[in-house]
Amino acid sequence: MSPTHVVVLGSGFAGLETAFSLRALANPDRVQLSVVSDRDDFLFRPNSIYLPFGAAEAPLHVPLGTALRRREIASHIATAEGIDTERGVVRTSRGPVPYDKLVIATGAAMRPEEVPGLAEHAHTVWSPGRLHALGEQLQWVVQHAAHGRLQRVLFLVPPGNKCAGPLYEIALMLDTWLRRRDVRDNVQLAFTTSEQNYVQAFGPKLHDVVATEFSTRGIDGRTGAVPDKVRELEVAYTDGTTQEFDLLVAFPPYVAAQRFEGLPADDRGFLTCVPSTREVVGCPDVYAPGDAGDFPVKQAFLALLQAQAVAGQIAADVGAHLPGTGFEPVSMCVLEMFDKATFAQVPLSVTGDPVRPVVVDPEALDAYRVGTSAAWRLGKKALGTYVPGRFRAGLPVHAGAGWDTMALGLRGATRWLAR
Numbered sequence: 001m002s003p004t005h006v007v008v009l010g011s012g013f014a015g016l017e018t019a020f021s022l023r024a025l026a027n028p029d030r031v032q033l034s035v036v037s038d039r040d041d042f043l044f045r046p047n048s049i050y051l052p053f054g055a056a057e058a059p060l061h062v063p064l065g066t067a068l069r070r071r072e073i074a075s076h077i078a079t080a081e082g083i084d085t086e087r088g089v090v091r092t093s094r095g096p097v098p099y100d101k102l103v104i105a106t107g108a109a110m111r112p113e114e115v116p117g118l119a120e121h122a123h124t125v126w127s128p129g130r131l132h133a134l135g136e137q138l139q140w141v142v143q144h145a146a147h148g149r150l151q152r153v154l155f156l157v158p159p160g161n162k163c164a165g166p167l168y169e170i171a172l173m174l175d176t177w178l179r180r181r182d183v184r185d186n187v188q189l190a191f192t193t194s195e196q197n198y199v200q201a202f203g204p205k206l207h208d209v210v211a212t213e214f215s216t217r218g219i220d221g222r223t224g225a226v227p228d229k230v231r232e233l234e235v236a237y238t239d240g241t242t243q244e245f246d247l248l249v250a251f252p253p254y255v256a257a258q259r260f261e262g263l264p265a266d267d268r269g270f271l272t273c274v275p276s277t278r279e280v281v282g283c284p285d286v287y288a289p290g291d292a293g294d295f296p297v298k299q300a301f302l303a304l305l306q307a308q309a310v311a312g313q314i315a316a317d318v319g320a321h322l323p324g325t326g327f328e329p330v331s332m333c334v335l336e337m338f339d340k341a342t343f344a345q346v347p348l349s350v351t352g353d354p355v356r357p358v359v360v361d362p363e364a365l366d367a368y369r370v371g372t373s374a375a376w377r378l379g380k381k382a383l384g385t386y387v388p389g390r391f392r393a394g395l396p397v398h399a400g401a402g403w404d405t406m407a408l409g410l411r412g413a414t415r416w417l418a419r
């Protein structure tokens with residue numbers, strides 16, 4: 001029998017975890033693997049929050065050529081532009097790529113234009129380039145504040161953003177960073193979010209942590225604040241209020257990085273998936289793990305879990321593995337603040353309510369844990385070394401002795417440092 005050709009679109013968390021997990025589960029005689037991506041590296045986005053504060057960008061990029069070759073995975077540097085599910089072919093900028101099974105892991109993109117004026121007047125959090133540009137502005141804030149000129153920095157989460165955590169991190173890190181430069185007294189920090197609670201997806205415990213931090217640090221926070229339009233130096237909200245700023249930092253609304261005509265998707269282009277398998281509804285043999293799919297929270301940790309479910313499913317289909325349990329959405333995140341960090345482990349349940357699309361799973365409250373400590377900063381550092389290292393070696397994140405050690409450490413730390 002000829003091997004099943006599995007084509008993976010995208011070389012981010014979801015694409016690489018699917019490809020490397022599948023290779024670990026199925027030999028080349030069972031599964032022929034190809035990755036089609038518009039870039040030849042992996043970008044470790046979570047640590048890009050350090051860029052505005054002067055961190056180097058190079059360690060965030062992992063070249064993939066050697067890792068893919070070592071795992072006998074063909075690499076096509078091309079943009080996927082369309083899919084013919086009838087014929088089993090992906091149309092790319094470099095010609096057609098046929099598949100037996102397809103994994104769409106092309107991730108998300110930003111659409112700041114949804115809020116009039118946002119693209120023109122805000123610094124946005126997304127790509128390394130934009131985060132470097134924010135860093136330059138922060139240097140100006142320090143300069144002005146050091147000369148006694150009051151600076152107003154406003155952070156903004158509009159509706160449609162699917163991963164607000166990094167913006168909270170940057171706000172809290174900025175507070176610590178300004179204090180260490182002795183200019184905090186001359187900088188007003190404010191944070192307005194359209195969410196009902198701070199970091200809404202992660203439940204009431206994380207809201208309480210952020211509310212306490214904002215109050216202790218003198219950050220003026222407001223929830224339920226929906227921006228209507230952004231003008232030069234001012235945001236107008238739908239409730240008639242306004243807020244002035246010298247520097248506006250926003251995490252824009254999300255859309256799919258690539259829309260695929262003919263596949264079922266929501267109005268933002270996120271592909272409609274069977275919840276536990278991440279198979280695209282009505283398209284057998286097509287899967288969409290990670291940000292490209294319709295899971296309401298977009299996060300690297302969740303992308304990895306979805307990718308494992310997809311790899312397990314495909315491996316079982318080709319007879320190389322027993323069926324797995326599928327995707328169980330238990331999120332984990334570490335919220336950096338520079339002087340400490342907060343860890344959250346959150347079992348999630350999807351509600352179908354657009355205002356509150358996920359809640360903490362009421363059936364798994366024991367697993368809902370949040371803790372704040374300087375020690376959690378080490379956890380963030382360890383992940384920032386471990387994950388890129390695994391992909392550099394052509395190995396899945398959630399497997400092997402390295403992950404067993406990480407998981408053991410996490411379990412222990414969660415027991416002692418989170419409740």
Ligand SMILES: Cc1cc2nc3c(=O)[nH]c(=O)nc-3n(C[C@H](O)[C@H](O)[C@H](O)COP(=O)(O)OP(=O)(O)OC[C@H]3O[C@@H](n4cnc5c(N)ncnc54)[C@H](O)[C@@H]3O)c2cc1C
Pocket residue numbers: 009010011012013014015036037038039045046047048049078079080081105106107108125126127163166257258289290291292298299300301302303332333334
């Ligand atoms: C500043 C910031 C900080 C973050 N911090 C965290 C964190 O601490 N923890 C966490 O869990 N999550 C974090 N996230 C979210 C996390 O980065 C994403 O959820 C994660 O990257 C999603 O993985 P993915 O593989 O689905 O998509 P991506 O990582 O975006 O990968 C998509 C891949 O597809 C490729 N691609 C896109 N379009 C095409 C196309 N048409 N053809 C071919 N290839 C294409 C891209 O080049 C890329 O290789 C953060 C996000 C940001 C912006």
